[in-house]
Amino acid sequence: MSKPFLSIERLTQKFPDGQGGTLTVFENATFGIEKGEFVCILGHSGCGKSTIMNILAGLAEPTSGVVKMDGYEVSGPSLDRGVVFQNYSLLPWLSALKNVTFGVKAREPGWSKAKVEEHARQYLAMVGLEGDVVYRKPSQLSGGMRQRVSIARAFANHPKLLLLDEPFGALDALTRGTIQDELLKIWSGTGQTVFMITHDIDEAILLADRILLMTNGPFARVAESVEITIPRPRSRTEIVEHPNYYAIRNHLVQFLGQRSKELAGQKSDSTELRPDTVRIDHTDAEAVENPETSPRLRAVNE
Amino acid sequence: MFDNLTVNQRAALLSVAMLVVGLLIWEAAIPAQKAAGELTEYERLTGGGAPKAGVPPPSDVLTKAWEQLSNPFYDAGPNDKGIGIQIGYSIYRVLTGYFMAALVAIPLGFLIGMSQVAYKAFNPFIQVLRPISPLAWMPLALFVIQDSEASAIFVIFICSIWPMLINTAFGVAGVRQDWVNVARTHELGAFRTAFTVILPAAAPTIITGMRISIGIAWLVIVAAEMLVGGTGIGYYVWNEWNNLDLTSVIFSILMIGVVGMLLDSAFGFLQRAVAYAE
Known part of the structure; x- marks a missing residue:
């Protein structure tokens, strides 16, 4: 059995519920991510997505379970796991450029000042920030520009795993679209492994290789892993024309609208904790499948 | 007629007007000294002929100020030093005690x-x-330290320490967890986190504490020097009172205000330098 690059095994998180008992947010969450994969996780609020993200980042400790990356158990934060936070988390007293060099200096302590700055400028340019704008403080930048700086800071560090916690949640729809395109561009150039939380189904389909679906909490679990069978490079205007797009979208909407509730609280059978793999592909004429009746391939990670 | 002036210009004009009116009222309120007329022998013997001591008019104070400020650093013995020397001693004590307090x-x-x-x-x-009022430490300080100069510095130290300590603790505790998380995900050690994230994040609050402290220290030094004597602006005020030189007393009160304002604005400048907008 070959282990995936990132393997999350039997992750369980319990919090005190404030009345002396404990609240199990999620239980035995188990899944894997391959190197170079872009994986999105979808689920209702309260299912513990952000907690999973914090555990992967090393900022929180799970009640039980392990996270292994490259075969080693993850504990504590590390430069190998870069994080883009929803609220950007830029340091407000530093300029955009200094915010990026802050990260590069931490990653490459041996580099000269000039090299650090050149590297930072290169990544800022990749997200469309060039010229005088890099000398501005975050308070003088729009929300979209701040998130661009944050993305540049994360990519410039070449982490083995990039964690994006609802990075576009606070942005308006148009800005969100532009930055999604920039994220795709910068990602396709680096082959970075990305794990991203989102609430936006269309965003997930546009960006991801695979979408993990979580049931509602408490006792949430990762129930399905939906492959996005739309070839890359993708663009937002073209993917909606693809025959698989609405089939996948409908499946996701159905899950989040109905089945996430029905499956909530059910304990997964103890022998198989990995999510069911769902593959919806209408491009092959002979294998036109209804997503509801399609055979579920299980445990593609193993 | 003031329509084309900026807000600052109008305010400056108003300030000058208030100053002039205030000085005129003060000048006018000083009763003219009665000319010594025919006095009985008894009155002459009891000093009735001497002008009665009163609050000096502003014109006298201005003359005194001109006289003092044109030669601020003369030194003619222990009880007759220029205003510059006296203020210099006070500032030296304040800054010594203050920076020792900051270090702690x-x-x-x-x-x-x-x-x-x-x-x-x-x-x-x-x-x-x-x-505890800083002056309450004075007897203990004099007894333990056995040196009036060092005791004054100690009093400044003890009164400056609290606002800086409390504001620093408050500022550091209030640093947003997000920024600390940025440091953690970048694997910064404790020292680098303290200097590159927590210090700049808490700097505005810390400087506010330092600004409050320097204000208190300057208030306290005057009282402390009145007690320990010898040199300093506080001693100078008290000494001129003993000389019944009210003109010098008023002049030195004004100088205390001016120096206090300069110290405060220096920290105001520092505060603006470290301020950031979220």
């Missing part, structure tokens, strides 16, 4: 701000020591 308060404030245990352990001491 800022690192300790960092510790208290970062550790719940340290906060709870230090808090009772801070709460009891903080409300």
